[in-house]
Amino acid sequence: MIEYVKICGLKEFEHVDLCAQNGANAVGFVYNVPTSPRNLKKDEIKKLLQKIENKLITVIVFKPSSVEEIDATMNNIPASLYQVHPDFDLNDLKSLSLYKRKKIILALKINQLNKNYIIDVINSYSDQVFSFLLDNSEGEGCFMDLDLVREALKRSPGAKIILAGGINEFNVESLANSLNPFGVDASSSLESEKGVKSITKIKAFLNVINKIKNRSE
Numbered sequence: 001m002i003e004y005v006k007i008c009g010l011k012e013f014e015h016v017d018l019c020a021q022n023g024a025n026a027v028g029f030v031y032n033v034p035t036s037p038r039n040l041k042k043d044e045i046k047k048l049l050q051k052i053e054n055k056l057i058t059v060i061v062f063k064p065s066s067v068e069e070i071d072a073t074m075n076n077i078p079a080s081l082y083q084v085h086p087d088f089d090l091n092d093l094k095s096l097s098l099y100k101r102k103k104i105i106l107a108l109k110i111n112q113l114n115k116n117y118i119i120d121v122i123n124s125y126s127d128q129v130f131s132f133l134l135d136n137s138e139g140e141g142c143f144m145d146l147d148l149v150r151e152a153l154k155r156s157p158g159a160k161i162i163l164a165g166g167i168n169e170f171n172v173e174s175l176a177n178s179l180n181p182f183g184v185d186a187s188s189s190l191e192s193e194k195g196v197k198s199i200t201k202i203k204a205f206l207n208v209i210n211k212i213k214n215r216s217e
Helices: 013-021 042-051 068-078 090-095 115-125 147-156 172-181 198-216
Strands: 004-006 028-032 059-061 079-084 104-108 133-134 161-164 183-186 191-193
Touching: 004 059, 004 198, 013 028, 013 042, 013 183, 028 042, 042 079, 059 068, 068 079, 068 090, 090 115, 115 147, 147 161, 172 183, 172 198, 183 191
Parallel strands: 004 028, 004 183, 028 059, 059 079, 079 104, 104 133, 133 161, 161 183
Antiparallel strands: none
């Protein structure tokens, strides 16, 4: 059963509340990624976080160039988890305390050339971080390579893997049935235009998620 359902790239509290009321258990905020239409400033994120009840998992999504940047972000923006799209040597993560590493969702891009390395990373860090996100899309709506994802899941038993990239109301049920991931993460597929979330699409997506959960109970 899917345990983690995140709607990412939120900018309005109305949409955060909508996610909470309709069954999502995590919400994501893009930070310090100026090229993203979903990017928010630190003060904007803090204002949103102050309004959110503890029942929701709050996730800061960013692309740090160093472990020091992760540490600073954790210290300056208090959230449940930090989704890290790394631009540094992953071995540097060991300089963070285990407590802080356990707050990290490590986002990884997987392809045919690097799959063995990525699977090794997942197995090496599975007890060091909160979970892993397999995402080649990064908010562009590109669908994942299901064969690669299936292989990664098979070769990393016990690892908590979240899937992202082109997931929507029309394909999430088949993904859940065939892959049984720990979680799913949707962003651009739930927008009426780039960076603008659609209430209708969020509701439709979460309605399917709730049906999946109800059938598995």
